Amino acid sequence: MPRDARIHEVPDDLLAAIDYCYGQGWTDGLPVVPPTVERVHATLTYEGRPPETVIATHAATGLELSVHAAAVNAVMAGCLPQYFPVLVAAFEAMDKPDFNFHGSTASTGGSAPLLIVSGAVADDIGMNADVNLFGPGNRANATLGRAVRLILHNVFQMIPGISDKSTQGNPGKYSFCIAERMRGNPWPLICETQGYPKGVSSVTVFAAGGFCNVENHGGNTPEQVLSSIADAMANYGCITLGQSVVVLSPEHMRIVAGAGWSREEVQAFLFTHAKRSVEGMKSVGKYRGSEYDKQHGASAHALVESGYIHRGLAPDDILITLGGGDAGGHSCFIPSWSRGRGSIMQHGPIGVCIDCR
C-alpha cells in the first residue's frame, strides 16, 4: 500500500460506518459503501501496477490520484472489483492535458465527466447500453460514474461551493456513464475508430453539459431526424465552438442507417446544419469576432459557411453513437462544457497497456 495510506478504525457496525463516512465529508450526499480494507484489496487485484502508481495529477494543485486511492473511492461508490479497469482508464484519459479536468470540474459551467464505454468490456461487466440508458437501474453504469465524482471530491478536492463553482450543477455530476450499444449497431464501434488493436475496448471521456432529449416521432427520413438534432445542437443556449456527443436511439438509427448513411455522413450533415447566423448571434449578445475568426480562418473546414457560426470546428467534433431502448423516437444531444475549446474529449484503452509510460 502507499506509505501515506491512512486507516480509520470504526466500530463494527455498518450503519455507523456509513454515518462515519458522512461525518468525514467523504460522500456526494448519498450513502457510500464503507471502504473496508478487504474490499479495497479485492479491487486492487484488477490492476497490475503497484497501488502507489499515480494515474492522474491535478494541474493546478498538484494533487495526485494513485491506483490505491482510486480503488478506495470505487468501493465507496459501490463498484464491483471487475469494474476497476474502466475507472483507471477513464482517469488516465482525463489526465491528458487537453481534457483540462481542473477547468471543467471547477467552472461555473457545471459540466460532468461523461464516460462512454465501447467494446466487449461493457458486456463483460454487465453495463447497460439499452433501455433507460442514462437512467437508473444498472450497477456498473451508476457506480462507475459515481466513482468518478467521488474521486473528484475526495482526491482532487473539487468541493461544491469551494473549488467547484458550478452555478447550477448538473444531474450528471452524481453519475454520468453509459455503454455504447453493440446490438443492432450498423456502424463501427467507437473503440474500432480510435486506433486500438482489434478486441481492445475503450472509454471516452467528455466534459459534458446538460443532457438534451431530441424527440422526433414523425420524421421518416435521415434529413428529418437529423435536422431536429441539428436544431437542438444550434440552440442559442449552448451553441459554441465546442464538441458534441449525439446518441441516436435505435429507432432513429434505423431511419438514418437504413437509408445507407454512414457515421461520417451524419457528422457532416449535423455540422452543416447546426449553425446560427452572425446576425442571430448578435441579437442575443453571444457573437464574438474571435470565435468567428477561429472557425472561418485559414484552417476552416470546407463545410463552414460564411456568415454563420457552426457548432464545433469540424464534423469530427461530433461523436455519434447508438444507445437506448428499441422503442421511442428519442435521441439526445449533449453539449460540451465551456464556450469554446476548454476541454477536448479523450479516450483510453481499458485493461491493457499501449505505449505505456
Added chain:
Amino acid sequence: MQLYDPTTSAPQRNLSRAAPLASLDGKRIGILENGKLNATEMLHEVALLFEERHGCKVGAVYCKLNASAPAPAAMLAKAGQEVDFLITGLGD
C-alpha cells in the same frame, strides 16, 4: 472495522509569495488576459488606473489560450523577466 481514507494529502510543494514591491511608481505592468468576454477591456481599464495614479506603463500583454487552464510556465517565466507586476483575473 478498518476503513481506508479516500482522500490524499496535498503534495509538498515549494511555494512562496513574491516579495511585495516597495513602490508602484514607474513600474512596468504586465496584463495576463484569460480570453473571457470583456477581459481585455476590464484589465486594460485597471491598468489605466495604475498609469494615472502611479506613473506605471504597460510593458507587455500575455494571452492565455485557455481561460480555465493554468498559465503556461514559460509564459509566467517570460513575464517575470519583462514586467514588475501582473494584472489578471476575470471570472463570469
